[in-house]
Amino acid sequence: MATIYDIAKKTGISKSTVSRVVSGNGYVSEDKRQTILNAMHELNYIPNQMAKNLRNKRTNTIGFLVNDYLPLVGEFINVFTNIAAKNNYSVNVYFTKTAENEINTLNLLTIRALDAVFILTRINSWDLISSYAKFGPISTWQRVENPNIYSNYVDHYPIYLKILERLDKQGYTKIGHVFSTIRNANTRARVQAIEDFSTKHPNSDQTYQLFYHGQSNAGQDSAMKWLGLINRPQVMIFFADYVAAEFMTTLRKHHVKIPENCVVIGSDNSEIAELMNIPTVDLCFRSQAQNGFIYLYNQLNKKQLPFQKQNPKWIPGY
Amino acid sequence: MATIYDIAKKTGISKSTVSRVVSGNGYVSEDKRQTILNAMHELNYIPNQMAKNLRNKRTNTIGFLVNDYLPLVGEFINVFTNIAAKNNYSVNVYFTKTAENEINTLNLLTIRALDAVFILTRINSWDLISSYAKFGPISTWQRVENPNIYSNYVDHYPIYLKILERLDKQGYTKIGHVFSTIRNANTRARVQAIEDFSTKHPNSDQTYQLFYHGQSNAGQDSAMKWLGLINRPQVMIFFADYVAAEFMTTLRKHHVKIPENCVVIGSDNSEIAELMNIPTVDLCFRSQAQNGFIYLYNQLNKKQLPFQKQNPKWIPGY
DNA sequence: GTGAAAGCGCTAACAA
DNA sequence: TTGTTAGCGCTTTCAC
Numbered sequence: 001m002a003t004i005y006d007i008a009k010k011t012g013i014s015k016s017t018v019s020r021v022v023s024g025n026g027y028v029s030e031d032k033r034q035t036i037l038n039a040m041h042e043l044n045y046i047p048n049q050m051a052k053n054l055r056n057k058r059t060n061t062i063g064f065l066v067n068d069y070l071p072l073v074g075e076f077i078n079v080f081t082n083i084a085a086k087n088n089y090s091v092n093v094y095f096t097k098t099a100e101n102e103i104n105t106l107n108l109l110t111i112r113a114l115d116a117v118f119i120l121t122r123i124n125s126w127d128l129i130s131s132y133a134k135f136g137p138i139s140t141w142q143r144v145e146n147p148n149i150y151s152n153y154v155d156h157y158p159i160y161l162k163i164l165e166r167l168d169k170q171g172y173t174k175i176g177h178v179f180s181t182i183r184n185a186n187t188r189a190r191v192q193a194i195e196d197f198s199t200k201h202p203n204s205d206q207t208y209q210l211f212y213h214g215q216s217n218a219g220q221d222s223a224m225k226w227l228g229l230i231n232r233p234q235v236m237i238f239f240a241d242y243v244a245a246e247f248m249t250t251l252r253k254h255h256v257k258i259p260e261n262c263v264v265i266g267s268d269n270s271e272i273a274e275l276m277n278i279p280t281v282d283l284c285f286r287s288q289a290q291n292g293f294i295y296l297y298n299q300l301n302k303k304q305l306p307f308q309k310q311n312p313k314w315i316p317g318y
Numbered sequence: 319m320a321t322i323y324d325i326a327k328k329t330g331i332s333k334s335t336v337s338r339v340v341s342g343n344g345y346v347s348e349d350k351r352q353t354i355l356n357a358m359h360e361l362n363y364i365p366n367q368m369a370k371n372l373r374n375k376r377t378n379t380i381g382f383l384v385n386d387y388l389p390l391v392g393e394f395i396n397v398f399t400n401i402a403a404k405n406n407y408s409v410n411v412y413f414t415k416t417a418e419n420e421i422n423t424l425n426l427l428t429i430r431a432l433d434a435v436f437i438l439t440r441i442n443s444w445d446l447i448s449s450y451a452k453f454g455p456i457s458t459w460q461r462v463e464n465p466n467i468y469s470n471y472v473d474h475y476p477i478y479l480k481i482l483e484r485l486d487k488q489g490y491t492k493i494g495h496v497f498s499t500i501r502n503a504n505t506r507a508r509v510q511a512i513e514d515f516s517t518k519h520p521n522s523d524q525t526y527q528l529f530y531h532g533q534s535n536a537g538q539d540s541a542m543k544w545l546g547l548i549n550r551p552q553v554m555i556f557f558a559d560y561v562a563a564e565f566m567t568t569l570r571k572h573h574v575k576i577p578e579n580c581v582v583i584g585s586d587n588s589e590i591a592e593l594m595n596i597p598t599v600d601l602c603f604r605s606q607a608q609n610g611f612i613y614l615y616n617q618l619n620k621k622q623l624p625f626q627k628q629n630p631k632w633i634p635g636y
Numbered sequence: 637g638t639g640a641a642a643g644c645g646c647t648a649a650c651a652a
Numbered sequence: 653t654t655g656t657t658a659g660c661g662c663t664t665t666c667a668c
Contacts, residue, residue: 013638015640020637026638050375050430051663054366054644055663071389073392073396074391075387081411090412092409093409094399112368113408242589272389275563322647334647337645344653345654366646369660370646
């Protein structure tokens with residue numbers, strides 16, 4: 001493996017000048033540049049990234065933290081790594097199953113193995129996590145109020161209100177809701193939207209509400225519960241497409257017709273909704289992924305990338 | 319940021335001894351170890367990974383290459399990064415959309431930014447790719463005959479034959495097949511299985527066969543084709559669960575009952591098959607991901623990890 | 637415009 | 653068991 005030193009020796013030019021042409025910094029006369037370029041070619045020279053990292057004190061690598069796998073995660077990683085690659089960053093993916101694991105991964109910031117970190121889902125408190133921001137920028141798509149963490153969230157309140165208005169116009173009066181944990185700020189926004197809607201529309205029944213922390217089989221569980229009801233909601237709205245998908249499949253197994261007997265609505269506009277033709281709402285996770293990266297990039301570099309606009313919108317299915 | 323030098327200065331012990339306790343290599347007397355440990359704690363010392371990398375000529379990072387996103391990719395990354403993390407490796411995910419991009423990513427081996435590479439899907443020829451094996455081990459789950467690339471493939475021939483026998487016993491005589499590209503060795507194995515089955519069972523009709531390269535909407539396309547047939551196959555077998563899922567959803571939109579009017583069978587045993595209750599076959603991608611990592615690990619380290627056993631099996635659905 | 641030299645933080649061969 | 657020493661490959665003052 002040829003080094004900068006080898007090509008300096010071969011050409012009789014100093015290491016520093018060679019470095020200048022390799023890194024593109026500083027002035028080098030045209031003829032020297034050419035001889036160096038030729039030598040680089042001949043010796044098959046490739047700069048050593050580790051040496052650069054040590055010298056430059058940056059790895060051009062961003063950590064992507066998520067604590068568990070869900071179908072949406074893959075799609076998110078796809079968008080995130082793509083914009084990162086375009087801007088010359090690598091992304092390391094970590095599934096941080098435990099709180100301890102999450103901290104170990106955040107520690108990669110302190111040992112300078114990671115320049116920055118994006119958090120899709122987390123276990124530890126935002127307060128604890130934010131204490132790592134002094135070692136490198138941190139961003140997330142979640143709704144967090146913390147001065148040290150950039151949060152590119154989409155407010156679920158207005159969009160949820162719109163869904164309810166829309167269903168009301170279509171004549172649906174009994175709606176069921178399946179939420180993620182109330183610890184989540186957007187769950188609270190949704191609950192607030194329902195409350196406000198209900199005061200305006202006292203005839204509408206929005207009281208059937210389910211909450212799930214561990215999301216492993218929320219869809220199946222809520223389906224079994226729905227089947228057990230005497231007075232079943234006509235519409236069920238879910239906090240995620242894949243939960244809606246599981247719900248739908250379980251009902252179908254029990255010969256319930258979708259959407260005739262129960263309208264199923266997801267959230268995310270993910271691949272599964274498309275694959276199963278589930279009406280859903282685009283909460284812009286794709287641009288959230290991009291903006292999450294853009295913030296980190298802007299913190300790390302002088303050059304500033306512009307943020308993406310986000311317009312949540314309804315996606316009809318069936 | 320404290321360095322090894324700072325703690326040497328503080329304790330009056332040499333850098334090398336400090337290094338010994340930090341890295342855990344070599345003998346250090348118990349009392350010195352304690353004073354060093356204390357100083358490390360006081361100064362909040364954290365070893366610099368970049369310096370280690372440069373010194374050790376390894377990054378403990380593995381590249382995960384895939385040229386496009388599919389639902390299975392996320393699940394695969396999940397398994398792969400988990401076993402990697404357990405063994406102290408990070409994984410960088412790259413979506414290499416173009417041939418050029420793929421080569422640029424393989425070049426990360428040459429600049430020592432990556433210790434090894436796993437290839438899920440690829441664009442360039444295996445011959446070209448294998449030329450990078452001299453810079454670091456390469457493994458894949460695909461079926462490749464190349465001395466420089468470890469291939470942890472599962473032979474689709476016997477399992478496909480079994481599916482056909484099973485369907486035959488159940489009385490199905492007209493089967494349709496949707497394949498990936500014939501460039502894929504396992505597609506050829508499947509075709510061979512059909513051929514051999516057909517000679518044994520001349521009454522069975524296996525002639526309806528579709529091939530797709532770009533897999534973007536193979537499911538929808540094959541569904542439209544199926545709907546247009548006069549003499550429709552009773553069973554359709556797909557090369558991937560998500561293609562089966564798309565096929566199924568499209569037929570349902572056209573009021574075809576599944577499985578009454580058409581039995582749909584996937585391959586992979588992925589999340590989507592579970593979510594939609596599609597009968598499928600477990601081709602062990604999870605252990606393939608693990609074995610793919612294990613090979614790379616074993617090449618990179620003296621310590622050898624044992625490979626996982628693989629038993630493809632039928633997963634009933636509906 | 638160019639080169640000498642120092643050093644990023646760590647490890648390991650060698651000597652003591 | 654410990655310390656000295658020589659780098660890993662690159663970048664960047666600083667002096668010429």
